[in-house]
Amino acid sequence: MNTTPLPPQALPPVRTVSAAQVRQALAGARRVVFLDDDPTGTQTVRDLPVLTRWSVEDIRWALRQETAGFFVLTNTRSLPPRDAAKRNREVVEACLQAAEPDGTRLVFASRGDSTLRGHFPLETDVIGQVVTARTGAVDVVVLAPAYTDAGRVTINGVHWLRTGGNLLPVADSEFARDATFGYRSSRLADWVAEKSAGRIPAGQVTEVTLDVIRDGTTEDLHERLTRAGAGRVVALDAAEDDDLRAAVLAILAAEDAGRNFVYRIGPSFVRARVGQEAHPPLEDPILKALVPRGGHGLVVVGSHVALTSRQLAKLAERRRHVSVQLDVPTLLDSDRAENHLRDAVATAAAALADDLVVLSTSRHLVTGDNETSSLDIARTVSAALTETAGRVVAARRPAFVVAKGGITSSDVATESLGIDRAWVRGSLLPGIVSLWEPVSGPAVGLPYVVFAGNVGDEDSLADVIDRLEAP
Structure with missing residues (x-):
């Protein structure tokens, strides 16, 4: 080649x-x-x-x-x-x-x-x-x-x-x-x-x-x-x-x-x-109208690509936040999974009162012996992550939610937040990372950010958080 x-x-x-x-x-x-x-x-x-x-x-x-x-x-x-x-x-x-x-x-x-x-x-x-x-x-x-x-x-x-x-x-x-x-x-x-x-x-x-x-x-x-x-x-x-x-x-x-x-x-x-130009990122006045002031955000991370891990590391360098991590082997153990989720929800909901919270799965990727078993594991882990995110949001509504990873973004939208109809309002960085405005369901008015696992550079996640918090 x-x-x-x-x-x-x-x-x-x-x-x-x-x-x-x-x-x-x-x-x-x-x-x-x-x-x-x-x-x-x-x-x-x-x-x-x-x-x-x-x-x-x-x-x-x-x-x-x-x-x-x-x-x-x-x-x-x-x-x-x-x-x-x-x-x-x-x-x-x-x-x-x-x-x-x-x-x-x-x-x-x-x-x-x-x-x-x-x-x-x-x-x-x-x-x-x-x-x-x-x-x-x-x-x-x-x-x-x-x-x-x-x-x-x-x-x-x-x-x-x-x-x-x-x-x-x-x-x-x-x-x-x-x-x-x-x-x-x-x-x-x-x-x-x-x-x-x-x-x-x-x-x-x-x-x-x-x-x-x-x-x-x-x-x-x-x-x-x-x-x-x-x-x-x-x-x-x-x-x-x-x-x-x-x-x-x-x-x-x-x-x-x-x-x-x-x-x-x-x-x-x-x-x-659809006949659109490459729009610049959403302007600060629009973000100010969409993102409530005084609260803290929840970042939900399911992506395992190397870039996402580097973005998480850079976020930790640039700003304080509370990290709540779900251990994948524990999630796959039916005897221990529920207690693990309950502890994670309590920690994350309490931390949202004062800090940005990053809810993630452990960074070591666990796969199966074949395509089907790998998908089964991915679905089990994704379901646990979105269940936890939904409980956290129900316990304490954040100022915004960022979902990192494509499948994670879908599951958080539908399962954690109950979004059924929304408008794409635009991007937070040039051509990447979209912000949705839910217009029905329990998440009406909660800014929701879809962030693919494989886009941006090492600073992009921290940059997005800065943009959401600045207004």
Whole structure:
């Protein structure tokens, strides 16, 4: 595999495509439903609805909002394949049922991880099956995992992670060694073949590279999309948001002409598809209106990636806080788990009166003998963490809650806080770390911060806490 960093001069010049051009093309376009396999897909956008339930009435509430799309939090990255498939099917069927009375046209995006973890191609397969049965065959699956804000880019068909001034092929990163969703391939076409166990050969994946995106026109890209064979995967290069917006214009034109797509995408495509610019972080006056003064916050940490551990260490260096740690081996012992949780709740609730509290699991990652047992352990630990967080919030309401880790963010939102409808209000750092405003359930008015495990630098967690406390 080529691990040589690509020099900037090797890339063609960027073709400028504005968000305003996309917004103009969105007039009359299909509303996009982002099925988010954890909540971190929201961190690139502002002012979009989020649902954590998918009843027809909840979906109709989202459809009544005047937005180009909305999120449905499925949390399928934490589920085994059969349950993930069932949940995707339920969500898509409910969305189509909710949209039918008003004749609202929908397109579905399976929002996965920008480091290529998650249930692919299972999720796009299921979405495609439901859409085909209800509205017509899916012509193309668009694959666009880029997350430009966090340095995850696709160049010449290869997906890269930016580390400092270099680009690392994603298969050489720690994320490729994930116990549940590991992989060996950095070229997206090869990754598709690998994850589909050869059902979709690499030769049947159409690569749309930067030279095509930047040197061509919307009509050229439209032709590439419409020329792809039925059911093919089209993998999009993207190093800048302009690249994705150029692709979105072509996709919208193809959809307007009657083509049906399913998207498998990272966070940056979300922003491009709804016609938003890369917004700066939320301004202090907005935070002042959202975050109550005089209280202290609760940080819930489930992520085990190395970056999260470094961020916790830096937080400890920069400011005082009370650390309450759940011991994973104890959580897995049914005879000792409840007493352990009860002690943690009492300690954390008492400490919130005077200090920031960090509730975490022990940093040593415990895995099983195979993918299924690793998922079972992860679910047990996550359930204990979210149960503890929910009890803490019930005992003493914090000024804000920060959830660190994708699956953790989902479980804290739905299980600990009971959030079912919310608005994404924006990010706390440039292009990363989103703040939600719950608008129903017991957490109404409690600022909720979704912080992926694998974004930012060592200071980012401390920076977020500073931003929340400053107003």
